[in-house]
Amino acid sequence: MAQAMTDTEAPPGVPATAPPPVRNRRRRPAPYLLLVPALATLLLGLGYPLVRQVAMSFQEFGLAQQFGTADPGWIGFDNYVEILSDPTTWAVIARSVVFCFAAASLTLVIGMGVALLMRSISTVARLILQVSMLAAWATPLIASLTVWNWLFDTRYGVVNWLLVKIGFEGMEGYSWLANPWTFFLVAGVIVVWMSVPFVAFSLYAALTQVPEETLEAAQLDGASRTQRFRHIIVPTIRPVLSIVMLLQIVWDLRVFAQIKYLQGAGGTVSETNLLGTYLYQLGIAQSEYGVASAVAMVMLLLTLGLTFGYVRSLLREERAS
Amino acid sequence: MKNLTRLAVLGVASALALTACGSSDSDDSASGDKVIKLWLAGETDTPEALTKWLEKEYEADNEGTDLKIEHIDWGQLVPRLQTALSDENQTPDVFEVGNTQSPTFTSVGAFTDLTDKVGELGDDIGPESFVEAGAYDGKQFAVPYYWGSRYVFYSKKAFADAGIALPTTLDAFNTAVVELKKKSGDKNYSGFWVPGQDWRNGISWIFANGGDIAVQEGDSWVGKLSSAESVKGLEAWKNLSDNASAAPKDGLDAEAWVPFNNGEAAAFMAPGWARWSVPEEMAADLGGFALPGNDGAAAPVFAGGSNIGISAKSKNQDEAFALLQLIYSDEYQSLLAENGLGPANPEFTAKMGEDEFAKSAVDAASNSKLTPTSPNWTEVETSQVMEEFFGKIAGGADIAKTAADYDAKLAEILNK
The missing domain is CATH 3.40.190.10 (Periplasmic binding protein-like II)
Structure with missing residues (x-):
């Protein structure tokens, strides 16, 4: 922020008359005041719970403390020791990280494919594609989960029916959610399906920024389709790619509703918990608010750790431009 | 200075606009009636005819009150109670909870102690296993609402x-x-x-x-x-x-x-x-x-059914008890039985009917069992x-x- 304020150079390509003189800008309170509501809401909405969460993670805090029949005692790192020495926690973390990267990568690959497709098809086809993706994106979560659950229903689901029709007799009456592997397969399909539209639209927008002339020139110089993609398209849209990947990792790491819903529809809870549902189980189902806060802190650190690289490269790109 | 004021107003307004999304919808009771909140479990477990009757009778008996009945989905019930019961401004005054879930709440003091008042509800309330599930440390906190088998x-x-x-x-x-x-x-x-x-x-x-x-x-x-x-x-x-x-x-x-x-x-x-x-x-x-x-x-x-009790944090303890009395009234107990819900007062069990279904229900209930009465049982369920x-x-x-x-x-x- 401070750097931006003292930066006296006008951005390239903008007429010199556009930005008001720096001297003037500094005196104006408007930009700061406009920040106040956002900051205040953030502090109130996120800051307070975060402080409370940090405090609680060092306390013995359960239902009795919640109802005021016992005082929360400070117990140092006991909650952390408890969760980190529990193999369940590590299994959940490993499962979450693998699921997160698998889902995020798949989303990005499919999203990229759809974005490239949108560039090369006719307007009518593109509009149909865009509208259907918007519809998928806009469907309320629980409504679409219900439909997916029906699709994979053991007895009446169209997926099992279709698989039997094309010759996989063994799939008749198959319980997709009972086995953790197929559970995550179904969950992955749902999560990816829901995230692809956003990625595809963002990347499509980025692709419009790739200069046609450069591509044409490269083509004339004999660059193949793959070469053009790798050396021209990808570097141009890299900032968008990184930010979309960053968001996907954050979203897929804290995936909750999809897993929770499928667990309720037949999944084996203890073998399918990801960080979000594990946290919910500890905090809400078992009322172990202290232990759950510690897990939430670990989850926060994990998110920061996983995204650190992306944030750093984003910052570097910003500085470079 | 005028500009600054305008900006401040803008700031406050936008902050309000951001929070406005979260504000709750208002109720029909604009007349300043005292609102008594009753939380029932499940969308349709207590049929509409019964809730309508409760609202009408309660408001007629208790001048200046507005009974608000909320149906809480079973899956949401425990989490909602955990957060609402500890706050006197959010707590329901009277709430229903699954029979096996009651020990979780009796053991942490979420219910008002009804030990001295149980007699006023009836002489012979049951089923016994439900009464036990509502007791903790020798005190009675929750009473049976209905049973099913x-x-x-x-x-x-x-x-x-x-x-x-x-x-x-x-x-x-x-x-x-x-x-x-x-x-x-x-x-x-x-x-x-x-x-x-x-x-x-x-x-x-x-x-x-x-x-x-x-x-x-x-x-x-x-x-x-x-x-x-x-x-x-x-x-x-x-x-x-x-x-x-x-x-x-x-x-x-x-x-x-x-x-x-x-x-x-x-x-x-x-x-x-x-x-x-x-x-x-x-x-x-x-x-x-x-x-x-x-x-x-x-x-x-496995004995199905619910217990009901008064929130310890409720500011309307007397009104809440009046509601509990209304639920234990002869009319309401008959209504429960006629709708196939086992009444807490055994005098009305006969009203469940004479057909094979009523007979099966009573037979099955004669030998019903509850889950372990540990306060932690809810955790097993959730x-x-x-x-x-x-x-x-x-x-x-x-x-x-x-x-x-x-x-x-x-x-x-x-x-x-």
């Missing part, structure tokens, strides 16, 4: 066509439903619908063989799923899951009547109110009987430990070994 619904035609008489022992029942499936010759047909994760019905096979979930020995809870009796029950149940049922191995107890209504199952087991989910045109074919035990009497079934256990047994896991594993899990949770 699980019994078997069956198609008279299916049994008659197969030439199978109604079974009078559990062994005969087990043989009969396997036979029904075999005779149908259809692998998608169920003689008896047994979803794999449906522990609330499956538990009857454990109980009927003398087994149990967990018992208190001295100061600690010991899991009993791996006892010889329980394993025997589980084996019988697993046989039904494999040979009498086409239900999914990961299926739940919800909507057990769907395959029956589709003509794909000859029998299913569910709480008495399931009867109203079978369509009118099939009613003539629908019969009911209490699951028989091997001693000739009814097999022990973590779906029992669903997992039954699902694994149905899926073909080794019974003795799995039972021992889950005994350890139960002990760990119940002894926390």
Whole structure:
């Protein structure tokens, strides 16, 4: 922020008359005041719970403390020791990280494919594609989960029916959610399906920024389709790619509703918990608010750790431009 | 300066706009009436006719009050109560909670102590197991709201066509439903619908063989799923899951009547109110009987139903008790019974009717059992430990070994 304020150079390509003189800008309170509501809401909405969460993670805090029949005692790192020495926690973390990267990568690959497709098809086809993706994106979560659950229903689901029709007799009456592997397969399909539209639209927008002339020139110089993609398209849209990947990792790491819903529809809870549902189980189902806060802190650190690289490269790109 | 004021207004306005999304919708009581909040579990578990009656009578009896009844989905009930009950501005004044969930709340002081006032509600309230579930440390915190019991619904035609008489022992029942499936010759047909994760019905096979979930020995809870009796029950149940049922191995107890209504199952087991989910045109074919035990009497079934009590943080303790009294009034108890919900006052049980369904309900309730009365039992339910256990047994896991594993899990949770 401070750097931006003292930066006296006008951005390239903008007429010199556009930005008001720096001297003037500094005196104006408007930009700061406009920040106040956002900051205040953030502090109130996120800051307070975060402080409370940090405090609680060092306390013995359960239902009795919640109802005021016992005082929360400070117990140092006991909650952390408890969760980190529990193999369940590590299994959940490993499962979450693998699921997160698998889902995020798949989303990005499919999203990229759809974005490239949108560039090369006719307007009518593109509009149909865009509208259907918007519809998928806009469907309320629980409504679409219900439909997916029906699709994979053991007895009446169209997926099992279709698989039997094309010759996989063994799939008749198959319980997709009972086995953790197929559970995550179904969950992955749902999560990816829901995230692809956003990625595809963002990347499509980025692709419009790739200069046609450069591509044409490269083509004339004999660059193949793959070469053009790798050396021209990808570097141009890299900032968008990184930010979309960053968001996907954050979203897929804290995936909750999809897993929770499928667990309720037949999944084996203890073998399918990801960080979000594990946290919910500890905090809400078992009322172990202290232990759950510690897990939430670990989850926060994990998110920061996983995204650190992306944030750093984003910052570097910003500085470079 | 004028600019600054305008900006400040802009700032405040936008902050308000951001928070406005979260504000709750307002109620019709603009007249300044005192609002009494009643939380009932489930969207339709207490029928609309009953809630309408409560609202009308309560507001007529108590001038200047507005009774607001909220239906909380069962899945949301415990989390919502955990947060709302501890805050006097958010708490419902009176709330219903599942019978097995009550120990969680009695043990932390969420309920007002009703020990001295129970007498004013009735002399002989029950069922006894519900009263026990509502007590803690020698004090009475919650009282029974209604009870229901699980019994078997069956198609008279299916049994008659197969030439199978109604079974009078559990062994005969087990043989009969396997036979029904075999005779149908259809692998998608169920003689008896047994979803794999449906522990609330499956538990009857454990109980009927003398087994149990967990018992208190001295100061600690010991899991009993791996006892010889329980394993025997589980084996019988697993046989039904494999040979009498086409239900999914990961299926739940919800909507057990769907395959029956589709003509794909000859029998299913569910709480008495399931009867109203079978369509009118099939009613003539629908019969009911209490699951028989091997001693000739009814097999022990899992007692369904709820307790009700007053929130300790409620600012309207007197008004809340008045509401509890209204719920225990003769009229409301009759209404409960007439709607198929077992009344807390046994004088009105007869009002449940004379037909085979009412008889089955009362028979089944005569031998009903509750889950372990540990305050931590709710955690077993919310973590779906029992669903997992039954699902694994149905899926073909080794019974003795799995039972021992889950005994350890139960002990760990119940002894926390």
